[in-house]
Amino acid sequence: MQRVDGRLSNIIRPISLTPNFISYAAGSILIELGNTKVLCAVSLIPSVPPFLKNKKTGWLTAEYAMLPAATHNRMQRESTSSQRQGRAVEISRLIGRVFRSVVDLNVIGEQTIAIDCDVLQADGGTRTAAIIGTNCALLLAQKKLLEAGLIKSNFLKTEICAISAGIFAGDLILDLNYEEDSKAEVDFNFVLTKAGDLIEVQGTAEQTPVSWATFEKLRVLAQAGVTQVFDSLKIT
16 A cells, blocks of 8 residues: 555554653653654653552653644643643653653662653654653663762663554555544554563544454554564664
8 A cells, every 4th residue: 555655554654763862851852753843851760659658669750742833723831721731641641651660760869860851743653652751851861860870770671662553445444644543433542661572552433343363463563563663763
């Protein structure tokens, strides 16, 4: 299948990384996944939530937000609204949840890893781009903290990334952009380790139920996509 942007059905969008985009963060990455652009920053805060006081372990939290001009129609800035958008809360929780599964919080002691993901431009796949970018930002932060003597060993137990796989116009496709995502019959987001093991899957059949056989094909497609993602990640 030839897609609207010229890709084949099993090919991801080009990935571009700009490391250390923010000078003051422990680690930061500007990731461009096609036309989607997300700034991911990692900070180390010298405190933990009350429920972890004196437990000699750390915490990890994440916040995801979209800038007002990130989409075709300007959105209201969250800080000026009465409450956070439900989608932003859900994706924030997703990012925190998946990285807590692969970060050894005992390594950082009673400190908090704070992840901030800000979408500068959205063209589908913002949550997958945020997870890929956060993985890279954590690697940079880990190296910087080790060199500074602020941690004594790696806190990342394994690298992870995320990729979407779905059905558009009857065809199984990888890494949906906005035009595809907005019209998809089926859309799943897979969060996988570098070895291809599953951490989380989110998705829905937008129009008709999905057979397990079709889901299996999407899983295989996503695992192949993960290999492409990691082959694209060159962090200096």
